[in-house]
Amino acid sequence: MIEHGSGAKAGSGAKAPAATSDADDNILVVRDLYVSYATRSGSVAAVRGISFVVPRGKIVAIVGESGSGKSTTSQALIRRLASGGRIDSGSIEFEGRDLGPMSERELRSIRGGRIGFVPQDPSKSLNPLMRVGDQIAEALRLHLKLDKAAAATEAVRILDEVGLPDPDARATQFPHELSGGMRQRVLIGIAWACNPQLVIADEPTSALDVTVQRHVLDNIDELVRRHNTSVVLVTHDLAVAADRADYVAVMSNGEIVEQGTTEQVLSSPTHEYTKKLVESAPGLASRRLTPSLTALGEQQQSSAGKLFTHTRRAQPAGLAAASGVAASAASNGADSAEATNILEVSNLVKTFALRRQGGGSQVLRAVDDVSFVVPRGSTFSIVGESGSGKTTTARIAARIASADSGTVTFDGTDVTSLSGEALRQLRRRVQVVYQNPFGSLDPKMSIEKIIAEPLRAFRVGDRTHRAEVARELLEHVSLSPSLAQRRPTELSGGQRQRVAIARSLAIGPELIVLDEPVSALDVSVQEQILQLLVDLQVQFGLSYLFISHDLGVIRQISDHIAVMRFGKVLEAGTAGDVMSNPQHEYTRELLAAIPGQRAV
Template sequence: MTETLLRIEDLRVSFGAVEAVRGADLTVAPGERVAVVGASGSGKSTLAHAIMGLLPGSGRVTGGTIRWREEDLARADETRLRRLRGREIGLVPQDPMSNLNPVSRVGWQVAETLVAHKVCGRRAARERAVELLGQAGLPDPARRAKQYPHEFSGGMRQRALIAIGLACRPDLLIADEPTSALDVTVQRQILDHLAELTEELGTALLLVTHDLGLAAERADRVVVMSEGRVVESGPAREVLTEPRQDYTRRLVAAMPARSAPRRAVETESAAPILEVCGVSKEYRLRGRGGLLRAVDDVSFTIGRGRTTAIVGESGSGKTTTARMVLGLLPATSGAIRLDGAQVLGLRGARLRAARRAMQPVFQDPYASLDPMWTVERLIAEPLRAFGIGDRAARRARVAELLDQVALSATLAHRYPNELSGGQRQRVAIARALAIEPRLVICDEPVSALDVLVQEQVLTLLSTLQEQLGLSYLFISHDLAVVRVLAHEVLVMRDGRVVEQGSAAEVLDSPSDPYTQQLLEAIPGAGIFAG
C-alpha cells in the first residue's frame, strides 16, 4: 500500500501545562487495520480524539500535523471538522451509556447521523437505520430501533454505536476501547461484525485498546504508546510476540494469557465458610405477566482461604448470585449459609453481623466511591458505620490499610478523581478490608483496568489472601483472569451452572461446549499461548 489515508507527524497535545501526547507519529493506509495500545494514561485515546477535533476541556494540539489525505486537520476549523465527523471519519466510543441519548429511540440516533450529513431524508434515514442495526448484528432490528438505550444490553448498545459509526460509510473508523467492558463471547461477535463491515465497505480501522490479545488478533499493525510517546510500532504479531522495547515486553508479560500460571494460594481443605444450596431467583415480568428465572438451582461452596470463581456472559446470573450472597437481593428459594448459619431472610442486627463478615469490591470504583469524600473518609466509613474505634483509632487503621494495599499514606486526603483507576480499585479493596471480613465478594474487580494495573491488583488480592486467610467469591467474564486466582470455578449460562470443578479441570479440560467456547473467545489465546 503506497497511498496514505491518515498521516500523523510529531503530534503534540497539551492539557494546560501537561503534555499528554509528545511527538507521536502514525500512519493508516486505506483499508488497513492499525491498533494503538498502551496502559491507562499513555495518550492513546487523546491521540484518537485529536484526529477528530474532540479534545475535552483545555486540550489543544500544540505541535505537529494530522494529515487527512492532503489536509491538515490540526488547523481545520470547527465547521470543517463537523462535516468530517461521521461522514469521512466515524467513531465508536468506549462507553455506550454516556454516548447514546437516553431519551431518544436508538433507531433515530442512527438515522440522525444520515440526516445531519444530508445522506438522505428523514423517512429514508429511519428505514436505513433499521438496516444498519441489522448489519451490526442486532436481532429483530425493526423492533429494536423503536427502543431506548436502557432497554438494550451492553453488547446491544455497542452494536448500536457501531451502526452509528459506519452509517455514512466513512473511509476511517476510530474504535476507542469498543469492547472493553463486554464479556469475551459478545466481544468476539461484535469484533467479527466490525471486521466484516469494515472489509465490505473498504473502511480503514484505527483500534484504540489496552487489550494486547485483541490487538494481535484484529490489527495488521500495532503502535505502542507510553507516557505520550510512540515507543514501538510494526506488524502486529511481530511486535507483540517478539517485542524490542522493554515497555512492550512488560505489557506482554503482564497479560493473563490462556495458559498463564496460577497464583492461587493452596490451602488445606477445611469446613467451608460459605455454602450456597439450590438457590434460585425469579422476577415477575411486567405487562405480559409470567416469571423470569434469572438464577436456577445454583449450588457451590467456598473453602476458608480459597477462591471460588463464577464465570459467564452478561445475563448469565453470576452477579445476581453474588448479590443474593451479600443479602442485597432476596432469593426466591434455596439456602445460603455463612459459617454454618443461614443468612437468607436475616434482618436488623443479625443481617448487619453477617454483612460485617463479608464485604464487596465492585467493578467500577469510580461509581462505588463517593466523589465528595476523601480517601481517608471512604476507607474509614465501614468502621464508623459499625462503631469501631474512635477518630484517632480509625485514622490509624486507615493508614494501616493504605499500607496493606500498597498505597502511600499521602493519598489519604485526596479525592477519587485525583487517583488513577488502579489506585481507586486499591482504595475499594482497603475499604472492603476495613472491618476484617472473612469473605470478600469481588464483582469484575479488574475488567476496566489495563494489563499492567490488572496484574498489580491480582497480585495484591493473592498476597492479601495469603496474609489474612481471606476467602474470595470472584465474579468475572474473563477466564484468563480467573485462571490466575481461582481454586474452584463455576460456569454459568442463562441462570444455570453448566460446569463446575477445580480450576485446572474446568480451564484445562472443559467438558461443556459453552466453556470451550468461552476459552476459545479469549482474545489472542492462540497467539500468546506459551
C-alpha cells in the same frame, strides 16, 4: 505497514514515519503531533510529538492505559477535541491533505462521510429520542444526499449488514430498547453508513461482555474486508489489539513508546511499558497467579498475622452464639471451628417481578436452584455475562439480599434467616468489595477514616488504635501511609480499589465477596490487584467468592469455577478442569471469546 525513519520528533523509543510516506499507500499520516489542554493551573500536555501512519485497508491499534493520550489522539484525528483542547503543532494528513488548516465547513464534509467514528459509549452517543433507523438515515441524507425513503431503506440494509436480527423491526426501535451490544452495532452502522475510507473506533467494546465483544469485533473485521476500510482501533487491552490489528502503536504518558507489526510488538517488545502490558493482559496470560511472599519479607508477614489476631480476638464469642443457633449446630454434629467449607449455598432461588408494557407483569427467575461450596482458604469464582444472576447470587451469599428459598451456611452455621444483631455480627466475618471503588468510597472522608470505618462501627479500639490499623493496612495493600489524609478523588482507580480492599480487611473477615473488582481497571492495574489478592489470601487466611464476566481474569485467581447463565449454574468444577476441559457449549463459547488467543 508502519514505516519508520528519522528526522521528526517522536515519543521515547519510537521512530517517526518517513517524511516521504506515499499517500497512495497510507490513508493517514500523522507527523510530530502535539496536543494540550488549558486548565486552571496552566497548559497540560496530553500528546507529545507522536508520529505514525495508517496503511489502506489495514487496522492500526493504538494501545495504552487511562491517561496515556490515546483517546485524545483519536479525537485530534478528526479535530473534535474536548473543551480546552488544542493542537499545538504537527500535521494530520488524510488522503494527502492536511486536516489542520481546514475550516469547520470542510471538516464537516469529511467527518461521517470519508472518516467514520465509533465512540465508546452508545448510551451517550445515540439520540434517545430518535429511532435507530432514523439516526442511520440522517447520516445518509446528510452525506450521500439520499431522499427520505431511500435513506430509510438503506438504513435497514445497514442494520442487517452489522448483524442486527430482524433489522426492519430494529430500525423502528429507540436506543433504550436495544441491548448494549446491539446499540454498539448501530454506532458501527452509522460509522460505515457512507462507506468511509477511514474509521476511528475509540474503545468500541470496552463496556461489553466478552462474547458480545467478540461478535462486535468480528463485525468490524468483516466490514474492513468488504469495504477495504482502514481502521484506527483505540483500546486499553493489548489482547484485543493482538487479535484484531495488523499494526500496533503503544502509548504511555502522551508518547508512542513502541510501534510495529502486531507480531513484532507482541513477540519481541523492546520498551519496558510494552513488556508490562504483554505480561498483564489477561487474554495473553495463561498462568494461575501464585503468592509472592518472598518479596513481602518475614517481618511484614508477622505484622499481618498480629493485626488479624488482634482484630479477631476483639470479636464477640462467635457467630453461632450471637445468632442463637449454637445448640442446633452442635446437635447436628457441626463443629464451626473445623468446618471444611467456609460457605455453602444450597438450592438458592430468587425471583423478581418485571412490569410489562401495556400493563401486567412477568416473573424473572434471576437465581434458579443454585448450589455450590467455597472451601476454606480458597477462591471460588462465578463467571457469567450481564444478566446471568452471578451478582444476585453473591449478594444472597453475603446476606445483603435474601433468597426466596434455599439455604446459606457460613462456617457450619445456617445464616439464611439471620436478622438484627446476629446479622450485624456476620458482617464482621463476611465483607464485600464492589466493582466501582469511586462509588463505594465516601468522597468526603479521608482514606484513613474510610479504612477505619468498620472498626468504629464495631467499636474496636480507640481513635489512635484505629488510625494505626488504617495506616498498617495501607502498607499491606501496597499504598504509602502518607495517603491517609487524602480523599478518594485524589487517588487513581487502582489506588481506590486498594483502599476498598484495605477497608474490607480492617475488621478481620474470613470470607471476602469480590464483585467484578478489577473490571473497571486498566490491564496492568488489574494484574497488580489480582496479585495483591493472592498474597493477602495467604497472609490472612482468607477465602474469596470472586465474581467476574471475564474468564481471562478468572483463570488467574481461581481454585474452583462455576459458570452461570440465565440464573442457572451450567458447569462447575476445579479451575483446571473447567478451563482445560469445558463440558458445556456456553463455557466453550466464553473461553473462545477471551481476547488474545490468536496471538498465543
